Amino acid sequence: MTPPPAKGARRLTRLALLTAIALTIFLVEAQLPPLTAVPGIKLGLANIVTVYAMFTLGPGDALLILCARVFLGAVFSGQMMTLIYSAAGGLLSWCVLLLLRRLLTREQIWLCSPVAGVFHNLGQLLAAAGVMKTWAVLAYLPYLVPAGILAGLFTGLCAQFLMARLDKLGP
Amino acid sequence: MSRNAKLILLLLVLVGAACAAFVLLRPAGEGTVARITLDGKLVEEIDLSAVTEPYTFTVEGPGGFTNTIEVEPGRIRVREAGCPDQVCVNQGYISDGTVPIVCLPNKLVIEITGGGDSLDAATG
Numbered sequence: 001m002t003p004p005p006a007k008g009a010r011r012l013t014r015l016a017l018l019t020a021i022a023l024t025i026f027l028v029e030a031q032l033p034p035l036t037a038v039p040g041i042k043l044g045l046a047n048i049v050t051v052y053a054m055f056t057l058g059p060g061d062a063l064l065i066l067c068a069r070v071f072l073g074a075v076f077s078g079q080m081m082t083l084i085y086s087a088a089g090g091l092l093s094w095c096v097l098l099l100l101r102r103l104l105t106r107e108q109i110w111l112c113s114p115v116a117g118v119f120h121n122l123g124q125l126l127a128a129a130g131v132m133k134t135w136a137v138l139a140y141l142p143y144l145v146p147a148g149i150l151a152g153l154f155t156g157l158c159a160q161f162l163m164a165r166l167d168k169l170g171p
Numbered sequence: 172m173s174r175n176a177k178l179i180l181l182l183l184v185l186v187g188a189a190c191a192a193f194v195l196l197r198p199a200g201e202g203t204v205a206r207i208t209l210d211g212k213l214v215e216e217i218d219l220s221a222v223t224e225p226y227t228f229t230v231e232g233p234g235g236f237t238n239t240i241e242v243e244p245g246r247i248r249v250r251e252a253g254c255p256d257q258v259c260v261n262q263g264y265i266s267d268g269t270v271p272i273v274c275l276p277n278k279l280v281i282e283i284t285g286g287g288d289s290l291d292a293a294t295g
Contacts (some may be wrong), residue, residue, distance in 0.1 A: 133211025
């Protein structure tokens, strides 16, 4: 299923390349105006890379790319305060992907991403509830869940098509 | 499709539909009292139905930023914020309990107690 892990310089190059791609997508998306008046709704295009890495390179490498992207994304966008929310959402959805990786095959990535999207939003809201010391923020959950499913479906399909093309190139 | 995939797909559709139904069908609320909390502590409680003249006031949160809050008859918004992301300002007016205004950097929450029936109020 998953090709044998690359080693040394090959692995490092691949990780650096994927991190750079994820970071670029993240920063470009951050420049777009908000989609709706409800904060927190976005496509999350950078997660295409996370999902791709999870299924192609494995959970460890996916986590490295995710952490580097979340940290550098906060640094480069100048919003360090968003770090805790991105990290909470990212790590929770990484855990869910870890589980889904065992339940689903490489042909069903489009289905993983919406689940991960929902948990990403859940993680962010829980972090926000902790920071704000109020459960009032959870009022956003009914809006964020359908939005997370739709956004996840989109990024999941992107990752699916991407993988089909990249598989043709060989490892 | 495998059994796992069908199960996950079914769960997703159910959860998504439940949330959409909740958002669309929730009953209209009577709440008109805006509760403004900073860092979990209540700083102001305003009955929006009793407001006749619009006014503004400024609060400073633990993050060191300020939020200028504008109160009008029946609705409330954050007019200016010292934070970089301006999410709370972009959200505009709220007039019911559908969703609160949240300023994450400043730990400010403005919620209207009671229920709400439409997203239109939040999109203002």
